[in-house]
Amino acid sequence: MNRYAGIELGGTKAIAVLAEGNAIVERHSIATGEPIATLTALRAILDGWAASAPLAGLGIASFGPIQLDPRDPTFGQILATPKPGWTGAPVAALLGEGLACPMAIDTDVNGAALAEYRWGGAAGCDSLCYLTIGTGLGGGLLIGGQPVHGAMHPEIGHIRLRRVSGDRFAGNCPFHGDCIEGLVSGPALAARFGMDPASASDADPIWHHVAADIAELCCAILLTTSARRILFGGSVALSRAFILPWVRAIVVAQLESYLPFVTTEAVDEIIQPAGLGADAGPLGAIALAQAASH
Numbered sequence: 001m002n003r004y005a006g007i008e009l010g011g012t013k014a015i016a017v018l019a020e021g022n023a024i025v026e027r028h029s030i031a032t033g034e035p036i037a038t039l040t041a042l043r044a045i046l047d048g049w050a051a052s053a054p055l056a057g058l059g060i061a062s063f064g065p066i067q068l069d070p071r072d073p074t075f076g077q078i079l080a081t082p083k084p085g086w087t088g089a090p091v092a093a094l095l096g097e098g099l100a101c102p103m104a105i106d107t108d109v110n111g112a113a114l115a116e117y118r119w120g121g122a123a124g125c126d127s128l129c130y131l132t133i134g135t136g137l138g139g140g141l142l143i144g145g146q147p148v149h150g151a152m153h154p155e156i157g158h159i160r161l162r163r164v165s166g167d168r169f170a171g172n173c174p175f176h177g178d179c180i181e182g183l184v185s186g187p188a189l190a191a192r193f194g195m196d197p198a199s200a201s202d203a204d205p206i207w208h209h210v211a212a213d214i215a216e217l218c219c220a221i222l223l224t225t226s227a228r229r230i231l232f233g234g235s236v237a238l239s240r241a242f243i244l245p246w247v248r249a250i251v252v253a254q255l256e257s258y259l260p261f262v263t264t265e266a267v268d269e270i271i272q273p274a275g276l277g278a279d280a281g282p283l284g285a286i287a288l289a290q291a292a293s294h
Helices: 035-052 091-096 108-119 180-184 186-193 206-225 235-239 243-255 277-292
Strands: 003-009 013-020 023-031 057-062 103-107 127-133 137-143 229-233 271-273
Touching (some): 003 277, 013 277, 035 091, 057 091, 091 103, 103 108, 108 127, 108 229, 127 206, 137 206, 180 186, 180 206, 206 243, 229 235
Parallel strands (some): 127 229
Antiparallel strands (some): 013 023
């Protein structure tokens, strides 16, 4: 059975996984610290696996923004990012160069979307958006079963959307203030609540603003991409059981029957938690590794 290696490089932690076929058989997690030290530690894990038996492919699913155009001299490097020290980090070069197997690199959310399409909550859906809300907000988009690329890759977290009436929170994105990441990511919620959001009461009205913001994002995605499914991962979206039901109800109300496929009966299937849970990211890296080997 073919062995595949995957790296899910997140803003807070990085996970290295080894798979036999589709099954993860080994994983290691390290904190995402200084870039050279982090990438060197991950490469040591990859070299150990490659030394024990051949690898059929390497998949790198990285936080972004990242240069994905192989014609660009900065291919595989992190672009301007609020994460200190990581702008210009040579992710693809340090992890993949000299490793005796083909490599594919994409965003962590595009990888997760691909894994959900193949093995998870979007099986059978040829168009989907995978959203993760945690340290930041990222969105991976598949159309026709393929991750979307263009001049770069989708940067869904930095869309500015209509704000809910009465919400005066300025947002905390260092680039755009009240883009959706600046409104509902973990750090944004800490600023909104003035405390760790995990300690906030379910009854706090701020949660209504959060659900309204997420619903606006879902409406924008459905209107612009016609995605058959929007899947949520990450700690924020899944931390309170009431958030997604609120989001669904607001989406149906906001769209006002304009999209005939978004109905009260269908919305539970359209907007739902990621089927692979916390394994969406690591399996996304494996899906990329498999794609690289074909």
